[in-house]
Amino acid sequence: MLVKAMEVGQLSTNCYVVTDESTLECAVIDPGAESGRILNYIEENKLKPVCIMLTHGHFDHTTGVDVIQSEKDIPVYINKKDVLETGHASLKFSFRPFVRYYGEGDEIKVGSLVFRVMETPGHSEGSVTLICEDAIFSGDTLFRSSVGRTDFAGGDPDVLLDSLRRIAALEGSYDVFPGHADATTLDRERRFNPYVRVALEG
Numbered sequence: 001m002l003v004k005a006m007e008v009g010q011l012s013t014n015c016y017v018v019t020d021e022s023t024l025e026c027a028v029i030d031p032g033a034e035s036g037r038i039l040n041y042i043e044e045n046k047l048k049p050v051c052i053m054l055t056h057g058h059f060d061h062t063t064g065v066d067v068i069q070s071e072k073d074i075p076v077y078i079n080k081k082d083v084l085e086t087g088h089a090s091l092k093f094s095f096r097p098f099v100r101y102y103g104e105g106d107e108i109k110v111g112s113l114v115f116r117v118m119e120t121p122g123h124s125e126g127s128v129t130l131i132c133e134d135a136i137f138s139g140d141t142l143f144r145s146s147v148g149r150t151d152f153a154g155g156d157p158d159v160l161l162d163s164l165r166r167i168a169a170l171e172g173s174y175d176v177f178p179g180h181a182d183a184t185t186l187d188r189e190r191r192f193n194p195y196v197r198v199a200l201e202g
């Protein structure tokens with residue numbers, strides 16, 4: 001598994017292109033902006049994108065979806081609760097025919113890679129965390145030493161703590177690739193992230 005992080009857009013969102021090196025099939029996680037740069041990376045490396053996966057529906061994670069989707073004709077996965085038509089009225093991400101819903105326990109295959117979906121609401125109602133091999137893509141649920149805001153519509157700090165508790169309860173350590181700022185590990189966050197510590201003590 002090859003994880004390419006690309007910081008995109010004015011809010012410095014982390015887009016990840018995750019590739020199965022045995023087949024060159026890849027998934028694009030959170031193409032928040034700069035779709036041209038993401039497509040260049042895909043084409044320069046002769047990758048075969050099979051889907052877009054969204055950790056949640058906020059615009060800074062989704063604005064690059066349409067260009068990549070129409071160029072590559074691939075499905076876009078998101079949790080139902082973060083789509084305008086079925087979620088909060090403040091969401092901007094709208095249902096379109098290429099949208100597929102995913103939720104707790106679903107598995108998305110990308111070549112030989114399997115991404116497991118964990119619903120981790122709190123930052124938004126439909127936030128998910130994606131787990132693949134020894135990597136976690138945590139969106140805006142878990143950051144290095146911090147967490148995503150809970151003051152947007154659909155956010156809830158108590159629900160976020162429950163989600164952090166569930167992530168921290170995963171066995172072993174993982175590399176954590178968050179929606180903003182630097183990557184980290186789950187072990188480090190269990191020890192040093194004040195929000196995870198509160199969640200584990202609560």
Ligand SMILES: [Zn+2]
Nearest residue numbers: 056058123140
């Ligand atoms: Zn967000």
